[in-house]
Amino acid sequence: MDYVVDLVSGCLQTFQTVYRLFNPKLYAYVLKKTGSAYMAEEVVQLTFIRLWEKRENLSSEYSLSAQIFRIAGTILIDQLRKEAVGKKHLTIVENDYALRTEVDQPEMHHAVEQAIEQMAPVRKKVFKLSKVEGYSYKEIAEMLSISPKTVENHVSQALKQLRAAFSSIISLAIIMSAIIHK
Structure with missing residues (x-):
């Protein structure tokens, strides 16, 4: 059939x-x-x-x-x-919740500012233009006379630096929490 x-x-x-x-x-x-x-x-x-x-x-x-x-x-x-x-979204939410409970907000804000300040000058500028001021990669590229791919690379490297800074902060917070709660 x-x-x-x-x-x-x-x-x-x-x-x-x-x-x-x-x-x-x-x-x-x-x-x-x-x-x-x-x-x-x-x-x-x-x-x-x-x-x-x-x-x-x-x-x-x-x-x-x-x-x-x-x-x-x-x-x-x-x-x-x-x-x-x-x-992935559930993991992000769980990690965000864990982060908020383990590390107080002023300490986290200070750590972010410190990590950003330790970036190379161009990377710091690109990161702030992208993530703080909300400019697109293309707009940033035009402003700084660099290619959009270079902007993308700077933002990627900046995020890696921030992740590295956060991991050490979170580790410290977890250790402190374990010591306090013994």
């Missing part, structure tokens, strides 16, 4: 048949790839939604199986990216 032609024409009965045929295979595939029943259910559901929504784009040149699994692969990658971004 040519499921592709029937799906393209919008046959709901064919869609239900295709769903029953491919749902277990697709679920098992995604479960094996991710180890997550939730992710497998989510990807399968989204795959069949997209299959129905984009049924006009199906091709008789390829097997329906290949097209369904390609859709599922794309959705799986999207879902994994979203999950990774979510975890």
Whole structure:
């Protein structure tokens, strides 16, 4: 039976048949790839939604199986990216909370100012123009007669310096907190 032609024409009965045929295979595939029943259910559901929504784009040149699994692969990658971004944001929030509880704000502000003041003059100027005054890399490049890539490099190096300064401050705060709470 040519499921592709029937799906393209919008046959709901064919869609239900295709769903029953491919749902277990697709679920098992995604479960094996991710180890997550939730992710497998989510990807399968989204795959069949997209299959129905984009049924006009199906091709008789390829097997329906290949097209369904390609859709599922794309959705799986999207879902994994979203999950990774979510975890990254959660980590940032958790780190920010830990930082605020371990280090008091005036001390942190002073440490940031000190770290910025220790930067090379051009790097300090570029960093302040970018992060404090909000200029774009292109605007800064024009102001200072340097390339936008140079601006990007200065900001990147400035952020590395700040991260290094913060890590030592946080380490000190954690040690002090452990000593105080003994």
